[in-house]
Amino acid sequence: MGSKVDRIGEKNINNFGSEMVITGYRMNRDIDVYFPEYDWIAKGVRYDNFKKGSVKCPYERTVYGVGYIGEGNYKVSENSRKTRIYTTWSHMLERCYDEKIHKKRPTYKDCSASEEFHNFQNFGDWDKDNYYKVEGEVMCLDKDILVKHNKIYSPKTCIYVPQTINNLFTKRNSKRGESAIGTTPKNGKYQVQCWLINPETGKSKQEFLGYYETQEKAFEIYKYYKEKNIKIVADYFREQIPDKLYDALYNYEVEIDD
DSSP states (O other), X not given: OOOOOOOTTOEEEOTTSOEEEEEEEEETTEEEEEETTTTEEEEEEOHHHHXXXXXXXXXXXXXXXXXXXXXXXXXXXETTEEOHHHHHHHHHXXXXXXXXXXXXXXXXXXXXXXXXXXBHHHHHHHHHHHOOOXXXXXXXXXXXXXXXXXXXXXXXXXXXXXXXXXXXXXXXXXXXXXXXXXXXXXXXXXXXXXXXXXXXXXXXXXXXXXXXXXXXXXXXXXXXXXXXXXXXXXXXXXXXXXXXXXXXXXXXXXXXXX
């Protein structure tokens, strides 16, 4: 019989570009692979996968250059379908770090995710404590209702909101021009229009609120009706949403430079 092959110390680079080193070799279907950059060992790996570079490390930042799966209870997929938690997490990182998204939706260009949320398992823990359902509503991950103008997705700034509430804060900057939010110069005056949501149907309708001599007065009218609508929607969902979301909606102030 020939002597047993000893491949301990053999190195390779995986398909993501990480260095791998064999630290244990029992047979070609059972080896240990060490990732020096992450100080992590993959156990029970096939040697042919090591040679092909298909061995993965859960700490490699493979999701939009920043996100990594980590080790824990939360799965990327189940029954060949991406999990809800993973889909939410990856879409969050996509909004922050995908240049294609920034070209289509420039408001996300300066957004980022906290270092804690770069780890999928950390996001999963936060989701477990914060996710809830509202009948008939798609739940949206929001970053700037609790903290207005916030650009960072983090455990302290994020909250799940029903889509009807999320739609209250949809910006239509491309249609608005340079004038204050809700106002449009027209025939020497300022026209006021406001998208108001019916919480029972979730549908929004643009309401005409008149013409005013100054932009400041026009904005005051817009502000009154918009904040009133936010409170109406908040009251409709009062028993179905967290108290901190309800309070944030009731205290929300529309500003002229929004």
